[in-house]
Amino acid sequence: MKTFPANPRVRGFTSSDNMQRYKIHKQIRKKGFKCEVYARSRTVLIPLDTPEVDPLLMELVKRYGYKIQTEAFS
Numbered sequence: 366m367k368t369f370p371a372n373p374r375v376r377g378f379t380s381s382d383n384m385q386r387y388k389i390h391k392q393i394r395k396k397g398f399k400c401e402v403y404a405r406s407r408t409v410l411i412p413l414d415t416p417e418v419d420p421l422l423m424e425l426v427k428r429y430g431y432k433i434q435t436e437a438f439s
Contacts, residue, residue, distance in 0.1 A: 378429070386429055393421050407431045 378386070390402050398419060403412040409422055413435050427433040 374421075382429070386425070389421055389425055389426045393419070398422075402431075410436050411438050 381397070386404065390404065393400065393402060398418075398421075399412050399415070400422065401427060402425075405424075407430055409425065409431055411418070411422075412434060422431075422433060426433060
């Protein structure tokens with residue numbers, strides 16, 4: 366990426382960044398986590414009763430500026 370990876374205002378990703386992001390999305394779906402990932406708004410919804418956040422989700426937060434939100438507000 367051209368700027369800071371965890372900056373939520375980053376608008377553009379390179380094609381290799383997008384491939385990596387979507388690869389992580391597929392891994393999350395394959396593992397069967399109880400969460401919803403919205404790529405366009407870069408938001409992850411998790412249930413309130415989640416004991417701990419998975420490292421794959423944290424990778425999305427740290428590298429691509431995703432936000433984790435509980436389902437209580439949706």
